[in-house]
Amino acid sequence: MHLRLLLLLAMRNLSRQARRTMLTAAVMVLGGALLIFSFALGDGSHENWIDSGIRTSSGHVTVEQPDFRVSRKLADRLTAAQRVQAEQALAMPDIAPLVVAVSSRLRIGGLASSAAGARPTQILAVDPAAEARFSTLDDQVVEGRYLEPDDRLAAFVGVGLASSLELRIGSRLVVQAQDSENEIAAQLIRVVGIFRNGVPEVDQTVVHIPLQIAGEWLGSGQDVTNVGVVLQGSDAVGPVTRHLETALAEPITRGEVRVMGWREANPALAAAIAIDDFGNYLVFGILFLIIAFGIVNTVLMSVLHRHREFGVLQALGLTPGQSGAIVLVEGLTLTAVSGFVGVSLGLAATWYFLGDGLDMSALVGEDMTFSGVVMDPVIVPLFRAVRIAQVVTFIVAIGAIASIYPALRAARIDIAEAMKFER
Amino acid sequence: MTESNLPAVRTEGVWKIFQQEAEEVQAVRDVSVTIERGEFTALAGPSGSGKTTLLNLIGGLTRPTRGRVWVAGQEVSEMSNQALAQLRLEQVGFIFQAYNLLPVLTAMENAEFPMLLQGLAAEERATRVRELFARTGMAGLEDRRPGKLSGGQQQRVAVVRAVASRPALVLADEPTANLDSASSEALLDVMAELNRDLGVTFIFATHDARVMGRARRLVQMVDGRIDSDETRA
Numbered sequence: 001m002h003l004r005l006l007l008l009l010a011m012r013n014l015s016r017q018a019r020r021t022m023l024t025a026a027v028m029v030l031g032g033a034l035l036i037f038s039f040a041l042g043d044g045s046h047e048n049w050i051d052s053g054i055r056t057s058s059g060h061v062t063v064e065q066p067d068f069r070v071s072r073k074l075a076d077r078l079t080a081a082q083r084v085q086a087e088q089a090l091a092m093p094d095i096a097p098l099v100v101a102v103s104s105r106l107r108i109g110g111l112a113s114s115a116a117g118a119r120p121t122q123i124l125a126v127d128p129a130a131e132a133r134f135s136t137l138d139d140q141v142v143e144g145r146y147l148e149p150d151d152r153l154a155a156f157v158g159v160g161l162a163s164s165l166e167l168r169i170g171s172r173l174v175v176q177a178q179d180s181e182n183e184i185a186a187q188l189i190r191v192v193g194i195f196r197n198g199v200p201e202v203d204q205t206v207v208h209i210p211l212q213i214a215g216e217w218l219g220s221g222q223d224v225t226n227v228g229v230v231l232q233g234s235d236a237v238g239p240v241t242r243h244l245e246t247a248l249a250e251p252i253t254r255g256e257v258r259v260m261g262w263r264e265a266n267p268a269l270a271a272a273i274a275i276d277d278f279g280n281y282l283v284f285g286i287l288f289l290i291i292a293f294g295i296v297n298t299v300l301m302s303v304l305h306r307h308r309e310f311g312v313l314q315a316l317g318l319t320p321g322q323s324g325a326i327v328l329v330e331g332l333t334l335t336a337v338s339g340f341v342g343v344s345l346g347l348a349a350t351w352y353f354l355g356d357g358l359d360m361s362a363l364v365g366e367d368m369t370f371s372g373v374v375m376d377p378v379i380v381p382l383f384r385a386v387r388i389a390q391v392v393t394f395i396v397a398i399g400a401i402a403s404i405y406p407a408l409r410a411a412r413i414d415i416a417e418a419m420k421f422e423r
Numbered sequence: 424m425t426e427s428n429l430p431a432v433r434t435e436g437v438w439k440i441f442q443q444e445a446e447e448v449q450a451v452r453d454v455s456v457t458i459e460r461g462e463f464t465a466l467a468g469p470s471g472s473g474k475t476t477l478l479n480l481i482g483g484l485t486r487p488t489r490g491r492v493w494v495a496g497q498e499v500s501e502m503s504n505q506a507l508a509q510l511r512l513e514q515v516g517f518i519f520q521a522y523n524l525l526p527v528l529t530a531m532e533n534a535e536f537p538m539l540l541q542g543l544a545a546e547e548r549a550t551r552v553r554e555l556f557a558r559t560g561m562a563g564l565e566d567r568r569p570g571k572l573s574g575g576q577q578q579r580v581a582v583v584r585a586v587a588s589r590p591a592l593v594l595a596d597e598p599t600a601n602l603d604s605a606s607s608e609a610l611l612d613v614m615a616e617l618n619r620d621l622g623v624t625f626i627f628a629t630h631d632a633r634v635m636g637r638a639r640r641l642v643q644m645v646d647g648r649i650d651s652d653e654t655r656a
Contacts, residue, residue, distance in 0.1 A: 002539070005539060009525075009527065009528075012527035012528070013527055016526070016527060308521075308523070309523075309525065309526075312517075312519070312523040312525070313525075314508065314511075315482070315484060315511060315517050316511065316512070316517065316536060316537050316540070316584075317508055317509070317511045317512025317513075317537055317540050317541075318508060318540065319504065319505050319508040319509075320504055320505075320508070321505075322508075414485075415479075415484045415485070416476075416479045416484045416485040419479075419484070419519065419596075
């Protein structure tokens with residue numbers, strides 16, 4: 001049977017019951033628009049979380065010694081040569097456009113003490129210029145300033161730690177940790193800046209010091225514990241990871257180096273995003289199940305009201321399969337057209353909020369943290385072509401599935417009985 | 424025997440029994456009849472005599488409980504649903520009491536519908552329909568939808584739809600039941616002319632005296648059986 005004839009019958013039959021068709025279409029339009037906009041907001045929110053999370057940890061991608069993440073020992077560090085190799089790989093022309101910042105750091109656990117007491121601390125030795133591009137802490141100064149390239153015995157501490165140790169700008173602070181000889185070594189430093197991040201464990205434990213001083217203090221020279229990379233977006237993780245694994249193939253093969261994406265390095269954040277995604281899928285799955293029942297009702301009512309007509313069609317020579325095909329095409333046409341309108345509306349809403357984002361601060365406040373990540377209350381939706389494909393496929397599938405039962409009803413009519421139906 | 428020599432319809436010991444709750448209804452009982460090509464035959468009888476059921480059996484709209492049915496030389500009793508649909512498309516035209524035009528199609532599109540399913544070219548379809556519309560007084564009404572046509576006009580479109588695809592036979596179930604006397608006569612004139620000029624085989628199920636009066640062969644049915652079978656000159 002000609003597709004053109006099927007479409008002609010479908011469109012004309014849908015317009016016969018215009019009000020019913022429009023009501024069902026309106027529900028699908030709303031559902032499609034909501035789905036597109038919600039996914040865009042959700043993806044934008046997740047990207048926000050990821051950006052916030054990776055900038056306070058080890059980046060979208062991190063290069064480390066394989067045992068470091070578990071041991072956290074200085075002995076499990078990258079050599080200066082391995083560090084340089086990673087930094088050079090990230091500067092190559094085919095990958096550099098994806099890279100926003102590279103920061104090579106030395107991270108160790110230790111103790112910070114002042115006249116007021118002592119506290120466990122996470123000491124992060126950094127190149128101030130590189131770290132300023134990598135991290136957001138330099139934008140979260142509440143007193144003083146961030147580290148500068150010429151600094152030597154300087155410290156940038158969290159507001160919680162400063163409060164615990166009664167530190168002010170200029171205060172002296174002694175940090176102690178295990179050095180490269182496995183001896184306890186101490187270093188006197190002076191506070192030049194205090195930050196407030198919002199995540200309690202960051203504010204209460206993190207201290208930034210210049211990488212050069214750490215190398216002298218701990219005897220580690222130019223070695224680092226990780227090379228962290230911030231990328232243009234999380235979509236770039238795959239290509240950059242593969243590039244680094246190729247460039248560092250030899251040390252990787254020797255078991256000296258490992259390249260990790262943020263999901264592997266931040267499993268808690270990855271899990272939080274996955275759970276949030278799952279929740280969204282579940283909610284929208286239920287929503288569209290309800291919409292599907294609406295479509296079933298519309299299409300089935302149309303079939304039942306045309307019981308005799310389907311009998312006539314089969315009497316004229318349509319096969320049962322062709323009768324069912326008419327109903328399937330009607331259902332698919334209804335969902336495809338209304339889905340297209342819905343997706344377009346959703347994209348328009350997404351585009352509208354692309355610039356300034358959606359300000360949710362009235363609902364979530366300014367300092368909300370989630371799974372160790374500071375949440376920006378302004379959510380900028382993220383447009384992803386794959387989401388459009390997912391939504392369109394989902395809508396078409398709903399239309400097809402919702403039309404199956406009515407199509408079977410149309411195909412299985414008793415022709416002689418249908419002729420008697422309205423006698 | 425060539426295909427053109429074969430009767431339009433032959434039934435042999437056909438029964439149709441319906442089960443209605445606890446009761447068995449024998450709508451057609453042991454009917455054997457042969458209808459040749461070109462006949463203008465009426466199956467007549469009161470309500471419940473089995474004439475419509477026999478028509479449905481001939482048209483493949485329902486299957487016999489016992490017995491055999493041939494249409495244009497093909498036995499339809501054991502055909503699959505797919506094959507029956509193909510048979511109806513190629514060999515049988517239907518005219519119904521309630522016209523049963525598709526309300527979303529125009530008069531022209533309704534008349535062309537079986538030929539569209541057969542895959543005939545657009546030009547051939549249009550030519551046949553326009554000629555038949557001219558014969559049946561429907562010229563100029565091609566673009567009207569059924570809702571804008573009178574009962575008589577709708578039934579004429581139904582006649583054209585049934586005949587245009589050149590089936591072996593046309594089955595008309597109470598075609599004049601919903602028409603006034605003038606429209607009924609006009610419709611009968613059309614069908615008689617098609618039978619005479621084009622050799623279209625017509626089989627009517629009717630209790631309308633006008634139709635019975637026009638038929639050249641009158642098969643009377645009572646309680647599911649053939650009571651009499653009279654061929655007139």
